[in-house]
Amino acid sequence: MAKAILSIVVVLVSCCFALLASGQLTYPSDADALNAIRHQLKDPGKTLRNWKKSDPCESNWTGVICTTNQDDGYFHVQELRMLNLNLSGTLAPELGQLSNLTILNFMWNYITGSIPKEIGNIKSLKFLLLSGNQLSGSLPDELGYLPNLLMLQVDLNQISGTLPKSFANLVSCKHFHMNNNSISGQIPSELSIMPQLLHFLLDNNNLSGYLPSEYSQMRSLKILQLDNNNFGGTEIPTSYSNISTLVKLSLRNCNLQGAIPDFSNIQPLRYLDLSRNQLTGGIPTNKLSDNITTIDLSYNLLNGSIPSNFSGLPHLQRLSLENNLLSGDVPSTVWQNVNFTAAARLIIDFQNNSLSNISGSINPPSNVTIRLEGNPVCNFANQLNIAKFCGITIGDDDFVPGSSSNSNNSCPPQSCPLSENFEYVPESPLYCFCAAPLGVGLRLRSPTISDFRPYTVPYRLYITASLGLDLYQLAVDSFIWQRGPRLRLYLKIFPRSSNTTATFNHSEIQRIRDMIATFAIPSNDTFGPYELLNFTLLGPYYNVDLQPLESGLRKGALIGIILGAVFSFVAICLAIMVLFYKRSTQSRHDVLQKKSISKVPIRTESVKEFSFVELEAATSGFSETTQVGQGGYGKVYRGTLANGTVVAIKRAQQGSLQGQIEFITEIELLSRLHHRNLVSLVGYCSEQDEQMLVYEFMPNGSLRDLLSDRYRHTLSFPLRLRIALGSAKGILYLHNEADPPIIHRDIKANNILLDFKFTPKVSDFGISRLAPVPDAEGASAHVSTVVKGTPGYLDPEYFLTHKLTEKSDVYSLGIVFLELLTGMQPISHGRNIVREVNGACQSGQMFSIIDQNMGSYSSERVKKFMALALQCCQDDPQERPTMLEVVRELENLCSVLPESDLIPTGSDASSAGSMSAGYASLPLYSGRNSQVTTEILGSELISGVIPTITPR
CATH class of the missing domain: 1.10.510.10 (Transferase(Phosphotransferase) domain 1)
Known part of the structure; x- marks a missing residue:
């Protein structure tokens, strides 16, 4: 028997060496790299566990996308998309072995550790997207040697250290997004030689030093956003008034001093925010570009009178000069000679200055909001008939969330199966056309407007033209301003009314998704750069399997891998037996562990124990469209129970021991606490490794x-x-x-x-x-x-x-x-x-x-x-x-x-x-x-x- 086995081994070895010599058997080195990457990541959703060393090219949206090289006959990983999968762990240096990678997307996870310097070896890389993790350490110099990199997004992490000067070598980079980190030190002046840079976002860091005057040499720069840094009382370089391509300059709360440069020569300029600094002197008197929508010079030390150059600006949405030392008259010409559309709004905020008189009469149209509280002129409010402008305002109605969708209430509700994700298309040319939309969550990272409402139709025109759709096919379901300011949008994309099935086919879903995900929608000066937050497939699209690129191996390479596997089997058969024993032991341990946590060790009549199926139905399968929050414990969803009760469902990250302890603690305490000022626990779910708490829904948030x-x-x-x-x-x-x-x-x-x-x-x-x-x-x-x-x-x-x-x-x-x-x-x-x-x-x-x-x-x-x-x-x-x-x-x-x-x-x-x-x-x-x-x-x-x- 032993001789027979030895003979088989000899034959197999001979065959394998022969195949290797003839070039018919290639070893998939990308698979080895993926295996190493997988082992350094922790995945509660088990997506990574489906990767197979011999064929890791799974055909799912958030997975590995491969192509087959027709020359050498084996696969190469072209894209890694692991968006919003609750991944933790670290990024493996083996990422640098994926030499054909073009997209590396690990956004919105919980990945820790530093960014591997080996990523600098991927010369083909075009998109490096690591936003929204817990990455720390400094940025590797090696990232500056990626000749094809178009977009570098590492915002919303914990990255520290200085900005490498080597980034000046990113000759193809257009989008530079590093906001909301702890990057410190001086911004390198060397970055001014980056020829393609459009968007430079470094707000909310710990930058110091000075603003490099050399940045005026950036011949393509459109957005310079450096808010909430500390530039040590330095001045804004006057050379910035020569950045002829600039559409947005935002230097809010940067500890800047000195005078405001004259930006009147920058014709594309739409958004200027220099608020919360220590700027002195008067406001420049030359008229800004007619494209301007937002001027915010508030909370400075500006003096003198308000110049007349703010008059006749056709697109102005906000003029904020509050909390300065301005004196003289309140100009009544700012809103004159402006033709307001029905949706347009203009907010003029002059609060807390030393304005003592009115220039002309103040009788603005209803589109205009004027704020004068805290000025001497308000001491004579009744005589001047301006009392309504001198009161304390409750807020800025231009920042209230909204929607551009208008449902057709005249259509019979029973004719459209809402439960199956069908709904009436708001502006369809076909009356009461009922169709199933695609859900898309986007965030505008740096828009150049303050009020989105007048721009909903232009935005829809911009997106539909880019995607090859008709205007009625896109609805802005809702929008909300977030810190930055950034604008979060929830879109619905409907099939054409000529579509008899009222649904998108597979290829059209794939086309739309890929265009959005690969940033194929061209840049727009008004709306700025965007990021994809979610692409939701519900109802008839629930089981759609998207395959963005050709996947798999050529037949010859596949045969070679199979032969290699057979050869390896003989050598590791004993190891398999040992591994089998260990796994059996671990499996028994896991079963015992699951049994130990599958049920809450208390019983109470004041809260209900829900099944997983009940809560899954309440949240449409835990759809991202129902997600309303996320914290260290897990995600929070808005759900509707079978009896119509609206609840908040907090779903723990799987596998968290601390979460298990906190889970039990919260149930034990809340089940016996009853007070109008304590949140009420409705129930919980504890099935297998799921831990969910169900609370009363709190519509006004935290x-x-x-x-x-x-x-x-x-x-x-x-x-x-x-x-x-x-x-x-x-x-x-x-x-x-x-x-x-x-x-x-x-x-x-x-x-x-x-x-x-x-x-x-x-x-x-x-x-x-x-x-x-x-x-x-x-x-x-x-x-x-x-x-x-x-x-x-x-x-x-x-x-x-x-x-x-x-x-x-x-x-x-x-x-x-x-x-x-x-x-x-x-x-x-x-x-x-x-x-x-x-x-x-x-x-x-x-x-x-x-x-x-x-x-x-x-x-x-x-x-x-x-x-x-x-x-x-x-x-x-x-x-x-x-x-x-x-x-x-x-x-x-x-x-x-x-x-x-x-x-x-x-x-x-x-x-x-x-x-x-x-x-x-x-x-x-x-x-x-x-x-x-x-x-x-x-x-x-x-x-x-x-x-x-x-x-x-």
């Missing part, structure tokens, strides 16, 4: 969302007091009335949710702990525990001593109070909110840091609320009030307000309510780049010395 730059105008001071009081009452219930008492341990603005009446509800009890019982003498007790919490909200005493008390929650809530008063984040660009507020109060400038969007308020009540907030944030827990004292003080503050002031006005409610409409719902929980619960470094906790302020 407090952090409403305190963001775009939406904090919806929060008047009385409403902020009401939210503070409700939040405190919820925590007071945890401390004093829950049995046993509970310490939340992660109070923050992201964990305070708002219902449709803006009633606050405290949420997220995953890391909460039972409070200790005081000793026999009534002395306060503590829990010794590992420090967990969120940077900026964490009690310094708890961090230093690991002693958790109820006063730790008081500290965190005090930070939330400071957010309500200032609109600031707890930690932002190295600034700590307690230190900033304390410094302003000690210098007698408290009102300089009060949120300007808060509306009218009593200075006395604001002082008392500030005093309470600061005492809650005392470093010494003994100096902090109890939660009962906090509630009593807030009740005193609210008691002197009219009852109507404590309820959102109709405009408040409608505005905020629209934020959660359709796909554009505000996140229920912390977003993927929000602050998340984590272990903390002491350097993030320094709060400075806070004066003792006793609440009333």
Whole structure:
């Protein structure tokens, strides 16, 4: 028997060597690289587990796309698309072995570690897309030697270090997107020689030094966006006024000084934002381009009068000059000689200057909003008939989410099967044409407009012309402004009305998807660069299998690989037996482990145990169109249960041990907590490795969302007091009335949710702990525990001593109070909110840091609320009030307000309510780049010395 086996081996070896010698057997080296890449990534969705070493070219949208080389007869990986798969782990250096790769897309995952320098070996690479991960470390110099790279996107990560000068060698690069990282140091002036660069986005980093004047030599540059960096009080180079191709210049909050250059010679210029700097002198008097839509020079030190050059700008949407030192007249010519369309809006904001007179009469059309509050001219508001312009405005209606879709209500609803993803096409030439759309989520990364509503039709024309569609085939289902400002769009693409099946065929779906995904839609100056967030196939498209490129191997190569596999089998048969034994052991372990976590070890009648099938149906198969938030725990979906109840479903990332612990904790606590200011748990699902929590749906999102730059105008001071009081009452219930008492341990603005009446509800009890019982003498007790919490909200005493008390929650809530008063984040660009507020109060400038969007308020009540907030944030827990004292003080503050002031006005409610409409719902929980619960470094906790302020 042994001789027979030996003879077979000899024959096989001989055959394999013969095939190798004749060139008929090639070894797929790309498969080896893919295998190494797979092993360094963790994949809860099991997509990577389907890769096979012999044929990794799976034919799915988010997988590996290969081509067969007709010369050598074996496959080459051309594209790696692993978009939004919840992948973690690191990127393997073996990526550099994929020598034919053109697209590397790992956006919107949880990948950590650094970017491998070996990627610089892929000379064929055109798109390097790594946005929205947790990558760290510095950018490798080797990336600067990719001669064909068109787009470099590494934004929304944790990348640090300086920007390599070698990037000047990216001679083909058009899109340079590195915003929202921690890149530091001087921007290399050498980048000015990049001949093709169109979009240069480096906002929200830690850049310092100066603005290189050499950038005026960029002959193709259209967007220069460097907001929220620190250029050390340097000036804007006057040479920037010579960048003749520029359509957007955004240098907001960059610590710039000096005068504003004259940008009147840049004819394409559409968007100019130099706000929140220390610019001085007068505003240049030459007229800007007729293409301008947005001029924001607010929060500077500009003086002199408002020049007449702002008149007659036909496309102007926003003129923001608030919070400067401007004097003289309020010009009434800004909106004159402008023909407004029905959808057009113009906001003119002159608040908080020294304007003392009116030039002419102010009687603007309804399209124009004027804001004059905080100017001396408002002292004579009644005499001048300008009182309506001197009041506190609630907000900017141009930032409210919206939709361009108009459903045909006259069509019979029973004729269109909505449950199968069919709907009436809004503007179809065929009356009541019912069809199944494709869903597309896009984000405009740097649009050059402030108000999208007048541009919905131009946008539809632009997209349909690029995709070869008719105008009625595209609907902007909803849109919402996000920080940046960036614009998130949810589109529906319908089949032509001549299509008898009312659906797209396979090849048309593939064509549309590939054009969007490969950035084949040409660049547009108005809408700027975009990114694909999702491409949703529902209803009749659910099982569509897209194959963007030819996949597979030639027959000869396949035969060679099979022979090689047979040869390998003989050599590793013993290893297989050992492996089989190990896998059997592991399988038994996995089964036991699944059994141990498949059921929640408690039973309660107050919450329902849902099946996976029920929650899958409630969310249309966990479609991305129902996703409303994402955090470290997992994703949150908006679902509709079988009985019609709208709920929020928080689905944990699979395989998370910490998630399992937090899952059980939250069910145990919420199942026995019932208070109007605590979020209600409807039920849960615990099947196999699925962990889902079902809550009541909170349509107005989180407090952090409403305190963001775009939406904090919806929060008047009385409403902020009401939210503070409700939040405190919820925590007071945890401390004093829950049995046993509970310490939340992660109070923050992201964990305070708002219902449709803006009633606050405290949420997220995953890391909460039972409070200790005081000793026999009534002395306060503590829990010794590992420090967990969120940077900026964490009690310094708890961090230093690991002693958790109820006063730790008081500290965190005090930070939330400071957010309500200032609109600031707890930690932002190295600034700590307690230190900033304390410094302003000690210098007698408290009102300089009060949120300007808060509306009218009593200075006395604001002082008392500030005093309470600061005492809650005392470093010494003994100096902090109890939660009962906090509630009593807030009740005193609210008691002197009219009852109507404590309820959102109709405009408040409608505005905020629209934020959660359709796909554009505000996140229920912390977003993927929000602050998340984590272990903390002491350097993030320094709060400075806070004066003792006793609440009333």
